[in-house]
Amino acid sequence: MATVTPDHLDRQLGMSALVARERDLAIQYAEHCGAKLQLDLTRGKPSPEQAALSDGLEQIVCGNYVLDDGTDVRNYGGLIGIRDARQLGAALLGVRNDEIVAGGNSSLTLMYQYLFSAWLYGPLGPETAWRLEPGPLKFLCVVPGYDRHFTITEDLGFTLINVRMGSDGPNMDQVEDLVSEDPLIKGIWCVPKHSNPTGQVYSADVVERFAKLATLAGPNFRIMWDNAYAVHDLDDQAPVLTNLMDLCRRENTVNSVVMFGSTSKITRAGAGIAFMAASPDNLSHFTKRLAVQTIGPDKLNQLRHVLFLKDLHGIRAHMRRHAALIRPKFERVYQHLTDGFRGSDLVSWTTPRGGYFLSFDAPKGLATEIVRITGEAGVKLTPAGATFPYGHDPEDSNIRLAPTYPSLVEIDQAIPVFVTAVKLAMARQQLALHEDQ
Amino acid sequence: MATVTPDHLDRQLGMSALVARERDLAIQYAEHCGAKLQLDLTRGKPSPEQAALSDGLEQIVCGNYVLDDGTDVRNYGGLIGIRDARQLGAALLGVRNDEIVAGGNSSLTLMYQYLFSAWLYGPLGPETAWRLEPGPLKFLCVVPGYDRHFTITEDLGFTLINVRMGSDGPNMDQVEDLVSEDPLIKGIWCVPKHSNPTGQVYSADVVERFAKLATLAGPNFRIMWDNAYAVHDLDDQAPVLTNLMDLCRRENTVNSVVMFGSTSKITRAGAGIAFMAASPDNLSHFTKRLAVQTIGPDKLNQLRHVLFLKDLHGIRAHMRRHAALIRPKFERVYQHLTDGFRGSDLVSWTTPRGGYFLSFDAPKGLATEIVRITGEAGVKLTPAGATFPYGHDPEDSNIRLAPTYPSLVEIDQAIPVFVTAVKLAMARQQLALHEDQ
Numbered sequence: 010m011a012t013v014t015p016d017h018l019d020r021q022l023g024m025s026a027l028v029a030r031e032r033d034l035a036i037q038y039a040e041h042c043g044a045k046l047q048l049d050l051t052r053g054k055p056s057p058e059q060a061a062l063s064d065g066l067e068q069i070v071c072g073n074y075v076l077d078d079g080t081d082v083r084n085y086g087g088l089i090g091i092r093d094a095r096q097l098g099a100a101l102l103g104v105r106n107d108e109i110v111a112g113g114n115s116s117l118t119l120m121y122q123y124l125f126s127a128w129l130y131g132p133l134g135p136e137t138a139w140r141l142e143p144g145p146l147k148f149l150c151v152v153p154g155y156d157r158h159f160t161i162t163e164d165l166g167f168t169l170i171n172v173r174m175g176s177d178g179p180n181m182d183q184v185e186d187l188v189s190e191d192p193l194i195k196g197i198w199c200v201p202k203h204s205n206p207t208g209q210v211y212s213a214d215v216v217e218r219f220a221k222l223a224t225l226a227g228p229n230f231r232i233m234w235d236n237a238y239a240v241h242d243l244d245d246q247a248p249v250l251t252n253l254m255d256l257c258r259r260e261n262t263v264n265s266v267v268m269f270g271s272t273s274k275i276t277r278a279g280a281g282i283a284f285m286a287a288s289p290d291n292l293s294h295f296t297k298r299l300a301v302q303t304i305g306p307d308k309l310n311q312l313r314h315v316l317f318l319k320d321l322h323g324i325r326a327h328m329r330r331h332a333a334l335i336r337p338k339f340e341r342v343y344q345h346l347t348d349g350f351r352g353s354d355l356v357s358w359t360t361p362r363g364g365y366f367l368s369f370d371a372p373k374g375l376a377t378e379i380v381r382i383t384g385e386a387g388v389k390l391t392p393a394g395a396t397f398p399y400g401h402d403p404e405d406s407n408i409r410l411a412p413t414y415p416s417l418v419e420i421d422q423a424i425p426v427f428v429t430a431v432k433l434a435m436a437r438q439q440l441a442l443h444e445d446q
Numbered sequence: 447m448a449t450v451t452p453d454h455l456d457r458q459l460g461m462s463a464l465v466a467r468e469r470d471l472a473i474q475y476a477e478h479c480g481a482k483l484q485l486d487l488t489r490g491k492p493s494p495e496q497a498a499l500s501d502g503l504e505q506i507v508c509g510n511y512v513l514d515d516g517t518d519v520r521n522y523g524g525l526i527g528i529r530d531a532r533q534l535g536a537a538l539l540g541v542r543n544d545e546i547v548a549g550g551n552s553s554l555t556l557m558y559q560y561l562f563s564a565w566l567y568g569p570l571g572p573e574t575a576w577r578l579e580p581g582p583l584k585f586l587c588v589v590p591g592y593d594r595h596f597t598i599t600e601d602l603g604f605t606l607i608n609v610r611m612g613s614d615g616p617n618m619d620q621v622e623d624l625v626s627e628d629p630l631i632k633g634i635w636c637v638p639k640h641s642n643p644t645g646q647v648y649s650a651d652v653v654e655r656f657a658k659l660a661t662l663a664g665p666n667f668r669i670m671w672d673n674a675y676a677v678h679d680l681d682d683q684a685p686v687l688t689n690l691m692d693l694c695r696r697e698n699t700v701n702s703v704v705m706f707g708s709t710s711k712i713t714r715a716g717a718g719i720a721f722m723a724a725s726p727d728n729l730s731h732f733t734k735r736l737a738v739q740t741i742g743p744d745k746l747n748q749l750r751h752v753l754f755l756k757d758l759h760g761i762r763a764h765m766r767r768h769a770a771l772i773r774p775k776f777e778r779v780y781q782h783l784t785d786g787f788r789g790s791d792l793v794s795w796t797t798p799r800g801g802y803f804l805s806f807d808a809p810k811g812l813a814t815e816i817v818r819i820t821g822e823a824g825v826k827l828t829p830a831g832a833t834f835p836y837g838h839d840p841e842d843s844n845i846r847l848a849p850t851y852p853s854l855v856e857i858d859q860a861i862p863v864f865v866t867a868v869k870l871a872m873a874r875q876q877l878a879l880h881e882d883q
Contacts, residue, residue, distance in 0.1 A: 067504075
């Protein structure tokens with residue numbers, strides 16, 4: 010977390026100086042607008058260069074469609090995925106080979122299917138169905154977080170409760186208090202490593218407390234542990250995530266966690282393999298439902314991935330190639346922000362060592378305005394509030410930046426526009442405050 | 447429908463002749479058992495030779511991942527599929543380009559998602575949600591039919607009602623009476639062409655009556671029109687299916703039909719593209735829900751299919767290659783049955799000109815026993831009753847035969863075992879009846 014106070018953002022400036030600064034920034038902003046940029050920093054998408062790293066997938070099967078066990082991957086059968094793909098997923102998520110499902114192309118679909126099944130059919134059989142509980146169900150959302158997580162639980166009718174993200178993970182005092190007090194809280198959404206959008210990695214202490222959470226919570230509470238960025242480090246200095254499933258084994262709480270991951274940001278975004286990891290108890294109930302909902306995953310694509318990535322060692326080698334492409338982009342963003350806000354304590358941002366995002370906190374009440382005027386200058390950002398349930402940031406302060414898709418040249422164009430927009434919005438806010446006094 | 451009476455199955459035989467015949471058949475059956483066969487005729491799977499027809503898919507993309515419209519199929523985006531895949535699906539199902547979604551690898555998943563969404567969220571908005579209706583919901587099932595259809599609606603809590611299949615489609619008098627009387631019947635499962643398992647094609651008259659069904663039924667009634675075998679003809683003499691969507695346009699009932707199809711039995715079983723076709727009204731509500739449930743389909747696999755199949759003409763050419771492989775198998779089965787049951791009117795079977803199945807009707811009460819003893823002689827058949835809701839054939843008479851996967855040699859081994867098993871079960875039934883008299 011970098012916070013600095015710039016001299017030119019000093020609150021003690023007099024009215025005329027504030028007016029002058031607003032005018033200077035407005036001129037600078039108008040110049041940016043004149044450049045007629047058309048840049049999009051909205052989503053965490055791999056760049057075309059990253060996608061090309063996996064082009065070897067396309068011709069790798071080479072006519073060998075039949076696996077050791079006789080499975081023809083071109084034909085029906087195999088609900089939980091081919092053995093070698095499941096082993097790859099187990100290694101990726103750090104679980105046993107009997108705790109993994111290798112699915113289709115979307116971990117989001119597995120998350121939806123899991124939650125919907127827990128609600129309608131019960132995570133451990135009909136008598137455990139969440140819908141039978143006496144009262145409106147709730148779900149905890151670590152904020153800022155991933156909009157598509159929140160939307161799933163909103164769509165299924167849960168009331169969403171914000172839990173604040175700190176520098177080492179969610180505020181666990183708050184999480185423990187909430188789940189102790191209300192048994193209708195059925196779960197919590199987590200991105201434990203290089204969290205979307207802050208980039209933080211949950212500390213060992215936080216993971217320890219997650220392993221014990223089920224002992225405080227109501228029946229059939231589930232931690233939705235979306236380890237989407239399990240191997241997505243920018244360098245070898247990235248923090249290591251403590252293995253939650255191992256700790257749950259010690260605490261006898263293995264049924265309380267359901268893990269997700271995918272190769273979407275390893276190989277192909279939307280054309281990779283998704284994984285779900287859970288206890289054999291959880292899986293046996295879930296796969297009964299899954300059997301009704303699908304004929305099974307695309308085994309041929311799983312085979313492509315197994316041949317291409319081979320094992321966890323192969324995945325790590327591949328991820329170093331991604332890191333070489335995206336590390337300079339993150340660092341360029343950090344540099345622009347540091348240069349632009351030198352000495353300011355009114356704004357702050359995270360400096361993740363992995364993942365796909367960083368998170369910027371503007372002064373309260375300015376995020377929507379900043380995103381608007383940045384957009385009007387041709388640089389599209391994730392809508393303000395998108396990282397909060399119901400699209401509502403109570404402080405209207407958080408902005409998500411996604412540096413992976415644009416080129417370095419585009420980052421050099423886009424981030425200065427953003428910096429100017431932030432400063433302009435701040436100058437106008439200060440001017441308005443001054444006028445009110 | 448072939449029905450014949452064999453002299454040796456004459457009911458007028460005396461007790462000693464019946465005993466002698468049972469003994470002869472038991473000896474014949476024991477010889478089959480001695481052959482220690484291990485054959486599986488349970489599921490409608492393409493053979494390895496059929497799978498190989500599409501091996502060209504694997505290397506067809508050749509590095510060109512970016513579509514005319516700028517879409518990179520290796521990256522995120524595109525909920526309803528790439529344009530060219532949608533056009534392919536529209537041609538396959540006979541609908542307009544604004545009436546189609548190209549999805550993932552499983553049309554069954556689309557069916558589940560559609561029905562689940564209609565139940566929970568409403569087919570045309572929240573106020574139309576099926577779950578709001580006053581009383582237990584019901585669904586019509588054409589029998590014999592496809593077990594996985596029935597299971598979806600059973601899993602979602604519908605009461606399933608059998609409607610009998612005739613030679614030109616479902617008994618429409620029965621269908622019309624049922625939906626007129628009970629507005630809680632929310633839909634009907636149909637496989638209108640080369641129906642699973644009878645192989646019949648719905649007649650023009652039947653399709654006409656389907657187009658008008660919504661005018662008799664309760665609110666938001668939906669015809670689940672699974673056109674799984676749209677282009678799966680054994681030869682050019684196969685009957686043509688009347689276009690239901692066109693008739694619905696004329697009747698102003700387009701919202702009452704939802705169509706499905708896939709390339710599972712065109713290219714790769716479980717690794718092809720699934721399609722859903724519906725009115726723009728239906729699609730606009732459904733895709734809002736779909737957006738929550740997935741990041742979108744595997745566009746790269748869609749591109750492979752577009753390049754490989756090209757258009758409906760390409761699909762038809764490809765299907766002729768399938769037909770060349772499977773037509774001899776169907777004909778061999780028909781021959782064995784004709785030879786085995788010459789002159790009998792106690793058994794009957796269908797002789798489809800397409801699809802993946804034929805349907806055999808044994809005398810009442812014998813299907814379970816026939817499947818059991820055929821299985822004990824090493825030839826596994828689809829469980830008796832599987833083609834009915836709840837796995838229960840009220841007459842215990844229907845048996846589904848799936849000739850596509852086994853080789854001709856295996857068919858020559860398997861069907862005679864089946865014929866002997868049928869005759870043996872019939873002889874024992876007659877003996878038991880005789881003894882009762």
